[in-house]
Amino acid sequence: MKKMKTIALSKVKQNSVIGLSDGVANPGSHCPMHTVLSTIMQFEGLSSLVVGMGECGYYSRYVTEYNWGQSFLKDQKQIVKTAHYVYEMDSNEVVFGCREGLMKALHDINQEGIPALIIIGTCIPALIGEDIGSLIEEVMAEKNMFCKIGYIDAAHFKYNGYGSGFYKVYEQLGKLYADKSANNTILFLGEGQGEEYYLLKQQLQQFGYQIRIFKNGLAFEEWTSLFDGIGVLVFQETMVLLAKWLEREKLIPCFYPNFCYTDNQIQDFYCQISDYFGLNNLWKEKIIQNKERNREGLELFYKKRQCIIGSSSVNPLGITLMLEELQCKVSLLHMEEWIEPYKELKEELLKIGSDPFVTYYLGSNSAREVLENESGEWLFIGDWMNCEQHVQITAMELRDLTTTIGYERRERFYQLLQCKMENKGD
């Protein structure tokens, strides 16, 4: 295989240890500011303020698409305003900090009637140690401050990729608005798809629970009053940090169907929710029917075959777990960022003796180039080129796996592998 900088999965404990595969990026990936802004844009009435240097401010308008400022008339009285602002630091502020100027900027924004604002700190405020968190606390304590303000540190030098941008916006929204509780409500973080998801949702509703779904594209009054419930189910991976925060700070029990890939993990999940929400077990039988399938042919085809996962559109550790069940050996994983909830999946993998190499792959997406002198038929997952002699599953083909859950998700993945195997046979 091509010579590159890698680290064994067992040694990955934090984000900074995942190295870039090559010496240089051409030109590389987006920074978290990009994804923070694109996620903010999904929520009506949520405004953004980028704090940093000219480059960040200028190009941030690419994401906000010239959002000069909009107003929505919610009812006869309430007008919700939204805008994208940039606070550009000058040479003096780069040395002495921008506290004073930023404070004034927040007052100006408040006077314009902006109801909710996320401040996005870029590399320079993080580098000089500007304490924007304490500044927000101070401003929010003021009597006439009506704008709710959150803060996200999106300094790119702290991360390789952009994934954290998604996670952090959802987490911030929780921190700003999670102050209610309701007895019979269950909060879904993200919206799932597929039979198993709908069956689960239906069952919870039949047992008298009200389901509220937190997802992109909600109207202002929906997302600002959503964080309540006696339990949380996570269907969207990027909302996992929000769930962890709700679990830790609000003591709301959270369940993670999106993180269940193995048979045991799925079974545990269904047992836990049945116990916690007081459901009877009859409904589960319908789901478990899908569980046992004969995969002898698949195992025979994929056994001992080596695999490279180059897509981060689906959790690479989850895919590895499912492939390992067929004894397919995952040799290399492309990962941009490491988040704490991956720990459990990593431990599952180590338990079964799988310890693939991890890298932030920046090289060419040619299978020939990455394999160099390696022989044999490989399995490539992601958008690789020159895969004619290998088996390949593209990122687009994996899209279903991000929204489906449980046995259904496993089944869809194995069906995909089956289909690829049959095509290869033809």
Place this chain on the structure above:
Amino acid sequence: MPLYKTLGEPTWRMGILWTIAGIRNAAVLEFGSMGHLLYSDRFLQEHMGSNRATLYSTHINEKTIAFGIGKELELAIYDIYHKQKPEVLFILPSVISLVTGMDVASYCEELQETFPQMKIIQFSSGGFEKTYSYGKREANYQVVKQLVEKEAVSMRKMEAEKISFNLIGLGIDVPSFKEDIKELKRILHGVFDAEINCVLMNDCSVKDIRNMNKAKMNLVLYEEGLKAAKLLEKEVGQPYIYGCPTGFSGTNRWLYRIAESLQIQMNHGFLKSENRMVETWYKKIKDDLQTKKNTPSFALYGNMSLVESLCFFLEKELGLLVSKVACTNRESTNINIPYCSQDDMYQWKLNQGEILLASENAMIEHGHSGNLAILNSLNVNHEQQHAILGFQGAMFFWKELMNLL
């Protein structure tokens, strides 16, 4: 510092990048995070196309910041050399390397010895205040200083060859720059039977730049090219003229200046046919303007050189009023055309009948069509660009003005 509600100011680092990116077989390496170059790549692709330099980034993590430059820069340069073997590698600082004071310059000097076949040029001074035009000026100057052959070409040899010009100072800050180059090429060929030796810097090769000394004259269109042209005059003895040929009489005047200073013959037949073609439009717009009760006025915002020449065109040639004027060149502003930020320009209160010529987005925001945009910005439509310089530019301008009026 300002709280921008609209588009901020491009920095000097962006000015350098947007300028040197026009060199085809060069590579640009930024010693910083990947995010900036990814956006820049998109911007350059939209405005410049794919005939340009390749962009690379080292990416920086907390370890590099804490311990300074380690092996990253060397590894990156080694990788670029083996991947692309560019003739020139430009090293750009990032805001992070500027804040932490990493001595990229001395590293580059050392590394130049390791890679003698690849010229390494690095940009390091500029602080945090300088704007786009400073970067564009410095990029033009440094490229000329470090790449152009310093040998003056003998007059006899020059006389034996076809007349050729270098165009200096053009850049992607003006949306029509590609069409402008085509138009100037056409006119110079028609009037002087001349060729363009090198366009600094659009779709040019390192070889074109090295051979800039072979041109008879440098035509500096925007003030950011003046410093480079002065250096060429001093070191190679190449004369230059500075000015933006806009409008009918402006373009004629520009051509006569070239002819006078080089003492060369003009093809009056070509000039006459061009003038005849535009005269019809000229009369029509003059007649139309006379029937208007209220003479429209203009607010101009863009590159200083362009704004200055457009003022002349609108006021002296068409007899229209220019009511507001400002430029993007903070470092080289003059009394007649003060500097103003884009954010402040957006706050301009336009009177009824006052027409803004600025970026496409700003013009649309003020209720005009963006066809006559004179300043580039993000997310603009590049499908139907027209020259605004030269005779074709004058024609297009008049036609559009008719629509606006």
